[in-house]
Structures are given as C-alpha cells and as structure tokens.
Amino acid sequence: MVILLYNLFQIAGLFLFFPLLIIIALVIPKYRGRVPPRLGIGTEKILGNLPDRQQKIWIHALSVGEVLSAQPLVKGLRKTYPEATLIFSATTKTGEELAQQTMKNEVDLFVPFPFDIRFIVKKIISQINPDLFILIETDFWPNFLHTLDEQNIPAILVNGRISKVSYRNYKKFRMIFLPMFNTFRFISMQTAYDAHKMIRFGVKPDLVKALGNLKYDAVLPETVGWDLEHRPTAFYRQQFGIPLEKTVWIAGSTHPGEEKIILSAYKRLSLLFPDIFLIIAPRKVERGREIKEMAAGMGLTVRRRTAPFQDEEIPGAPLLILDTMGELTRMYSFCDIAFVGGSLVPDGGHNPLEPAAFGKPVLFGPYMDDFVEISTDLLDKKAAISCHDEDELFENLNALLINANLRDRMGEKAQSLVLQHRGVTKRHLEIIDIILNAKSLAGQPVPGLD
Incomplete structure (x- = not known):
C-alpha cells in the first residue's frame, strides 16, 4: 500500500515536472549527458x-x-x-567523475543510476541483471530495492551508518524504510552502535553485523596508489609551488x-608565524572563486590551483585555494597540520582518517555527526582536537x-x-563470497554468517 501511494505521487510529479526536466537536460550542460540515461533513454547503447x-x-x-x-x-x-x-554507479556528477578517475582499472562499466520510477528501474535492472547489488552506506530508493527483491537479485548494504538526523527520518517514515531494509540479504554497519540502532529500528537481527568502517582501509596510502617512498x-x-x-x-x-x-x-596566526602556509580545499570545488574573493577582501594574498597563471599574486602567495578534484588526499600526505571541514557548521563533518593515515595531527569542529565513532576514537587517543569556534581554532593551531x-606525537597516535x-x-569480501555462493531467500539470514 505504501509503495502504491509512493508510485502514485511519483506519477503525478512526473506529469507535472517532466517537461521541466527535459528542458534542464537540454539547456544545462552538466545535466545534458546525465538526465536522459537516468530516465532509461539510450541505456541500450551504454549497456x-x-x-x-x-x-x-x-x-x-x-x-x-561513498565513492x-x-x-x-x-x-x-x-x-x-x-x-x-x-x-559501478554514482548518483551525483562529482561522485561519478571521481569513480571514473580512481577506479577505471578495476571497473568494467560505469552506468547511470536510474531515477526511482518503477518502469525505468525495472528496465535498467533487467538490462544489467546483476548477480549481486552492493550499496555503499546510503541512498535508499523503494522501487529500486523492491525490484531487486522481486527479481531475486541479492542486495547488501555495506559500511552502513545512522546519524541522529537519519534515525529521526527513518522513524518518521518507518513504513517506507523498514520494508526496504528488510529486502537486504545482509547489512554491514560501521559500528556496534549503528548495528544496534538498525536492529532497534526493526530490522531482522540475523541480517545485521558490525564489520567496521571501510574508510580505515580506503585512506591508506597504498590504497590510493601513491608510493610515498618514491x-x-x-x-x-x-608540484604545488610550496617552499x-x-x-x-x-x-x-x-x-x-x-x-x-x-x-x-x-590572518592572526600569520602575524606570529610568517612561515605558515594555508591550503583551503572547499567541499564544492566551484566555490573556489568565491573563497578567493573572500580572502582578498580580508587583505590576504591568495591563488587558486585551477588558475595559477591568472593570479598576479602567485609568486609569493602563502594561501592556496585547492579547487580541483582528487588532489586533497595527496595534499594531506605532505601537510603539517590538518583541519577537517563540514564540522564548524552543522553539516556532519568529513572523514578525519584521511590525514590521520598519513600521521598528521587532526583538528575538527563540534559537528562530527557522520563520523562520531572515528572522531571519538581520535579524541580518546589524543590524536585529534575539537575546536568549537575561531578562538579555539586559533589557540590550538598556535599550540601546534x-x-x-606535539605535532609528531599526535600524528603518530593518529596513524x-x-x-x-x-x-x-577482507571481512566484507568473506561475506560477499558467501552470498554469491548461497541461494538464500530475500529477508532470510545468509548461511555461514554466524
């Protein structure tokens, strides 16, 4: 009944907004190549x-x-x-680009992820007909998951996490989320706390295990292909013009x-430490110009990574805006101190393990809801410092x-x-091997997981 209502609302919305969607796909370049295949148009050629x-x-x-x-x-x-x-598929354009850039040697085909419209979802799933579907962390769509279930295609959730906001939303729309979660053959959560919340929410206990956070493996230098010895x-x-x-x-x-x-x-620190060099890497790279103008307005000499020859200040600029994709991890490898953003404002934070893996002292703000266990572990080990505002950020950076x-000790503990x-x-691969070789029914425990 819930799925029926969901689809009725979708059909109504499709009739109302389909012309607008087509116009957007035709007029805005960044959507031109992405919207049609997500609507199932031209997927035969791609697949x-x-x-x-x-x-x-x-x-x-x-x-x-998630990529x-x-x-x-x-x-x-x-x-x-x-x-x-x-x-491999990714919902966002930036996710898709990063996946194609970093996993082209492993992935055979990058495909569009369909809009959650029943007939489109059925078409694309039938065309691909996978033996296993693996969802990384989040992005739950009722029609997609129920169609996999109907076609007896096993789906697993790996690296799952539940923030406070997500848990509230799940409870609010329990009639939608609980049936979706119970279609998974296996649910891997990052922490025992996350697994407990999933079970308390109503998911069958036999389907849920805490296997740890894949990001602990993802951040290791060898995983991203850099040989730091060479x-x-x-x-x-x-390479980046930093003395x-x-x-x-x-x-x-x-x-x-x-x-x-x-x-x-x-600005305050540079008066005390003339040799300090700041790199700001915005989460959305298109904000590079905006941040450069903000810095210039504060009287700071600044350059952008994407426009080095357009910046007159480049020879002596001690402030770099990293407005590129895929270079931040490399930057963490040679920095002295790292601050992880999305945490001074209530946006959930970002992964502090990336600088930690390179043995760097880590700072972040109070809003680390998406990385609670990791940030807590780092704080408990005295490998990271939480800063609530500008003054605390200044004071802790000054101390480091x-x-x-102190920098070295914190970095060693972080690594x-x-x-x-x-x-x-390795733990995830063991589970996947069992599932690929099992003929278990959807919603039933997979043999050998105990």
Missing part, C-alpha cells in the same frame, strides 16, 4: 558495452564520500573475482560559513605551530589508530 562474463556485481555509491569508501572494496573485488564483471614531501611541495621551509596547514572539505573562520584564524614534538583497524575490506 551494450557490458562484458559477457559469468558473474556481474553492481556497486553503487551516492557521492564523493572513497567503495575504493578498497572495489579493488578487493577485482582481485578476488578477476573474471567477474564489475559495474614521492617524498619535497616532490609534492614542488619546503613552510609549515603547511590544510583545511580540507570546507563548507560555507567555515572559510571566514579559517581565514580569520590564519609552537611545538613540533597508529588507522593501522589498528585494518582488515575491514
């Missing part, structure tokens, strides 16, 4: 390139964060199942409302800039925590 192999595994991620989580699993799948066809700090700093004697502070994945705080703290030994949690990918 015509699908290799004809024995097993097909479809992995789906929502956006950049990063998927990377070690995709690499593990390719190594474990060299003859299988690996198919690419030392000097090499990377030279070796500079102390580099990176503010990664920043959100609107944070840059002003960061720039103000930096004065004391190189030790990451190494301690290795092996999450």
Whole structure:
C-alpha cells in the first residue's frame, strides 16, 4: 500500500515536472549527458558495452564520500573475482567523475543510476541483471530495492551508518524504510552502535553485523596508489609551488560559513608565524572563486590551483585555494597540520582518517555527526582536537605551530589508530563470497554468517 501511494505521487510529479526536466537536460550542460540515461533513454547503447562474463556485481555509491569508501572494496573485488564483471554507479556528477578517475582499472562499466520510477528501474535492472547489488552506506530508493527483491537479485548494504538526523527520518517514515531494509540479504554497519540502532529500528537481527568502517582501509596510502617512498614531501611541495621551509596547514572539505573562520584564524596566526602556509580545499570545488574573493577582501594574498597563471599574486602567495578534484588526499600526505571541514557548521563533518593515515595531527569542529565513532576514537587517543569556534581554532593551531614534538606525537597516535583497524575490506569480501555462493531467500539470514 505504501509503495502504491509512493508510485502514485511519483506519477503525478512526473506529469507535472517532466517537461521541466527535459528542458534542464537540454539547456544545462552538466545535466545534458546525465538526465536522459537516468530516465532509461539510450541505456541500450551504454549497456551494450557490458562484458559477457559469468558473474556481474553492481556497486553503487551516492557521492564523493561513498565513492572513497567503495575504493578498497572495489579493488578487493577485482582481485578476488578477476573474471567477474564489475559495474559501478554514482548518483551525483562529482561522485561519478571521481569513480571514473580512481577506479577505471578495476571497473568494467560505469552506468547511470536510474531515477526511482518503477518502469525505468525495472528496465535498467533487467538490462544489467546483476548477480549481486552492493550499496555503499546510503541512498535508499523503494522501487529500486523492491525490484531487486522481486527479481531475486541479492542486495547488501555495506559500511552502513545512522546519524541522529537519519534515525529521526527513518522513524518518521518507518513504513517506507523498514520494508526496504528488510529486502537486504545482509547489512554491514560501521559500528556496534549503528548495528544496534538498525536492529532497534526493526530490522531482522540475523541480517545485521558490525564489520567496521571501510574508510580505515580506503585512506591508506597504498590504497590510493601513491608510493610515498618514491614521492617524498619535497616532490609534492614542488608540484604545488610550496617552499619546503613552510609549515603547511590544510583545511580540507570546507563548507560555507567555515572559510571566514579559517581565514580569520590564519590572518592572526600569520602575524606570529610568517612561515605558515594555508591550503583551503572547499567541499564544492566551484566555490573556489568565491573563497578567493573572500580572502582578498580580508587583505590576504591568495591563488587558486585551477588558475595559477591568472593570479598576479602567485609568486609569493602563502594561501592556496585547492579547487580541483582528487588532489586533497595527496595534499594531506605532505601537510603539517590538518583541519577537517563540514564540522564548524552543522553539516556532519568529513572523514578525519584521511590525514590521520598519513600521521598528521587532526583538528575538527563540534559537528562530527557522520563520523562520531572515528572522531571519538581520535579524541580518546589524543590524536585529534575539537575546536568549537575561531578562538579555539586559533589557540590550538598556535599550540601546534609552537611545538613540533606535539605535532609528531599526535600524528603518530593518529596513524597508529588507522593501522589498528585494518582488515575491514577482507571481512566484507568473506561475506560477499558467501552470498554469491548461497541461494538464500530475500529477508532470510545468509548461511555461514554466524
């Protein structure tokens, strides 16, 4: 009944907004190539390139964060199942671009993820006909998951997490979410706390296990393909035009409302530490120009990574806007101090393990709802510092800039925590192997998981 109402509302919305959707797809370049295939238009041509192999595994991620989580699993799948066809989809354009950039050697075909309209979903799922569907963390769509269930295609959720906001929404729309969750053959949660919340919500206990966070494996240098022994700090700093004697502070994945705080703290610190070099990497790279203008308005000399030759200040600019995709992790490898954004404003934070894996002291704001366990672990190990406002950010950065030994100690503890949690990918691959070789029914426990 709930699905029926959901589809009736969708049909009404489709009639109302379909003309607008077509106009958007035709007029706005960034949607031109993405909207038609998500509507099922032209998918025959895309899926015509699908290799004809024995097993097909479809992995789906929502956006950049989920794509990063998927990377070690995709690499593990390719190594474990060299003859299988690996198919990958991402909902957002930035997620899709990052996946194509970082997993092109492992994935056989990148496909559009369909809008959750029943006949479109049925068409694309039937065309691909995967042996297994793997959902990374989130992006739940009723028609999609119920269609997989109807076609007896096993679906698993890996690296699941439940923030406070998500849990409230799940409870509010329980009639939609609970039937969806119970279609999964297996649900892997990042923490025991997340698993407990999922069971308390009503998901069958036999379907849920805490296997750890894939991001612990994703952030390791070898996972992203950099051999740091052959690419030392000097090499990377030279690439980005950063003198070796500079102390580099990176503010990664920043959100609107944070840059002003960061720039103000930096301006105060630069009076005390002339050798400090700040890199701001906005979560949305298209905000590079906006942040440059903000910094210039505060009297700061700044340059953008995407426009080095257009910036007159480039020779001496001690402030870099990293408005590019895929370079932040490399930056973390040679910084001295890292701040993780999305945390000074109530946006849930970003992954603090990326700088931690490289042995860097980590700072973040009070809003780390999406990374509660990881941020708590880092704080408990004294590998990270939580800063509530500009003054606390300034004071803690000041303490770290004065004391190189403190930076080193925090960095060692951070890296030790990451190494301690290795092996999450291996645990997931063991479960996937059982599911691929089991003929269990949807909603029933998979043999051998106990």
